[in-house]
Amino acid sequence: MTPMKIAIACDHGGLNIKNAIIKDLKLIGLEFTDFGTDTTDSVDYPVYAKKVCAAIQEGKADYGILCCGTGIGMSMVANKQKGIRAAVVTDDFCAEMTRRHNNANVLCLGGRVLTEEQAVRLTNIFLSTYFEGGRHQRRIDMMED
Secondary structure: OOOOEEEEEEOHHHHHHHHHHHHHHHHHOOEEEEOOOOOOOOOOHHHHHHHHHHHHHOOOOOEEEEEEOOOHHHHHHHOOOOOOOEEEOOOHHHHHHHHHOOOOOEEEEEOOOOOHHHHHHHHHHHHHOOOOOOHHHHHHHHHHO
């Protein structure tokens, strides 16, 4: 993987997979910022999604990882933020294709849907896959208009 900065956050439903992903990011030596939460106490996921998106918008992070119960709520918030292309991923193929064809910059995962091992594997696929560009860039440009 090329050097990159990751912004990561979760709500109470995604804490377990966020912690597993952070452990793996440390092992492989990727730089990251953890925007919380750090407990299973109930919190409002939009607060955490917006922190990760702001880090990307401000150039402080290249990619974001958002974890909640299903990944869906986080993705809804993230996709409302300018310049963010977030995808909920539950399998290897989608983790690869959302980078390869959609140039997603935020990965959304569900702690009640995935095991810790699955979440780590999907994160690694997402972060190691490159955007193909070409005809796909034209479609990204259309999304941004």
